[in-house]
Amino acid sequence: MIEDLEQTFRWFGPADEVTLAAIKQTGATGIVNALHHVPSGKIWSTAEIKKRNDIIKAAGFRWSVVESVNIHESIKTDGKDRDRYIENYIQTLKNLSIAGINTVCYNFMPVLDWTRTNLDFRLPNGASALRYHAPAVAAFDLYILEREGAQNEFTSQQKKDAKKYLDSLDSTARQTLINTIMAGLPGTDEVFTIAQFKTHLKKYKGVDAAALKCNLAYFLRAIIPYAEEFGIKMCIHPDDPPFPILGLPRVVCTEEDLLDLINACPSPSNGITFCTGSLGANGNNDLPGMIDRLGEHIHFLHLRNVQREPDGSFFEADHLNGSNDMFAVMKSIIAEQKRRKDKGRTDIAIPMRPDHGHKILDDFNYNTYPGYSVIGRLKGLAELRGLEMGIKRSLY
Structure with a gap:
């Protein structure tokens, strides 16, 4: 055996x-x-x-x-x-x-x-899972981070889906999305600010x-x-x-x-x-x-x-x-x-x-x-x- x-x-x-x-x-x-x-x-x-x-x-x-x-x-x-x-x-x-x-x-x-974009994605049985939602990442990249060159990396449909997703968020949900994507390393509570992350991107x-x-x-x-x-x-x-x-x-x-x-x-x-x-x-x-x-x-x-x-x-x-x-x-x-x-x-x-x-x-x-x-x-x-x-x- x-x-x-x-x-x-x-x-x-x-x-x-x-x-x-x-x-x-x-x-x-x-x-x-x-x-x-x-x-x-x-x-x-x-x-x-x-x-x-x-x-x-x-x-x-x-x-x-x-x-x-x-x-x-x-x-x-x-x-x-x-x-x-x-x-x-x-x-x-x-x-x-x-x-x-x-x-x-x-x-x-x-x-x-x-x-991930969602740390509390509810399944039909009530369990909570982690989720990566592509339109949410696109919305963050295009309209919150406003990364240089990002507009050239998404299709027109992806941009449309991203804008629709962004418009569905209130201020609290918007901040939650930012904090979730900008979370640092496992085992820490570090969350990058948009400015800090842009500094890293420059490197x-x-x-x-x-x-x-x-x-x-x-x-x-x-x-x-x-x-x-x-x-x-x-x-x-x-x-x-x-x-x-x-x-x-x-x-x-x-x-x-x-x-x-x-x-x-x-x-x-x-x-x-x-x-x-x-x-x-x-x-x-x-x-x-x-x-x-x-x-x-x-x-x-x-x-x-x-x-x-x-x-x-x-x-x-x-x-x-x-x-x-x-x-x-x-x-x-x-x-x-x-x-x-x-x-x-x-x-x-x-x-x-x-x-x-x-x-x-x-x-x-x-x-x-x-x-x-x-x-x-x-x-x-x-x-x-x-x-x-x-x-x-x-x-x-």
Whole structure:
């Protein structure tokens, strides 16, 4: 029998209203965590890492994956200080390795992390989901941000839909849209102002997708040899959504993009966080096929589903429902586990976490980070656990 995937849960630290005691009841054995209080670009000290790791261990868990050690914007834009920030990044990796933490998830999305327009999209059953509404993003880009060049990037119908959406908003809803799109990194309460965001956009004025991809390759060639020396597996998270928004390029959206970054610095330490929700928001991505072809490079799994809409919108669906065939996805993951076992690899129990759960039941009584309610994710984990067991029992 092939061993199970390692079941993990994301936890945002001591301030998270989802406690480690609550997570213990989900059946997860690993924690996905980061030092969100340390600013991007700063070194994570051995003392701070140990302090957090001791809390996780005391609760009966393993700190399975760091998500994320954020990459400073100077690295993404080829800023004058990028080599100094890369040196800091390498030192953080070394300090994590000293603590025995050896899987690090990161992303290379410019300025913003994952982007949504609605953090409380109500489903027919009353559950609350996250939603990306394409006309809302267009309305923000065209008529609130008023980004230079945006008028040339949308069709006449898209502009019409965007204006209609904007006109439907009162002042409160308009401000909510701004705050939702301008939210910063997960684990923080940072929200950019329009002026701050425009300043960031200026830094990317000469950075198109080709340049951003070159900057990613530079970063990888600098850190991966050290990661390999330290025994750390780096795994990039795909862009979310997997297409350019607000004039910012995205370079981790497709199978070709993933191949490019793997080939930029071939190494067992240069790998992928396979997020079925992020990649699955692009209907052209063949998720099971990507796992079949790129599976040896997958070090971490984010398993969730989205329901795509014709205009490019999507919302977070139930984990086993939606536009992506999660049965086929899980079957391909298990086939990759079998290949690893046959090759004598030891990393068969790939860390997996349920992602972006709905708010259901008692979740509404807690102020949790968007997408990270405890009961909604527990439901997702239970469904994924059952799917994995059913497939394995039927095959082996």
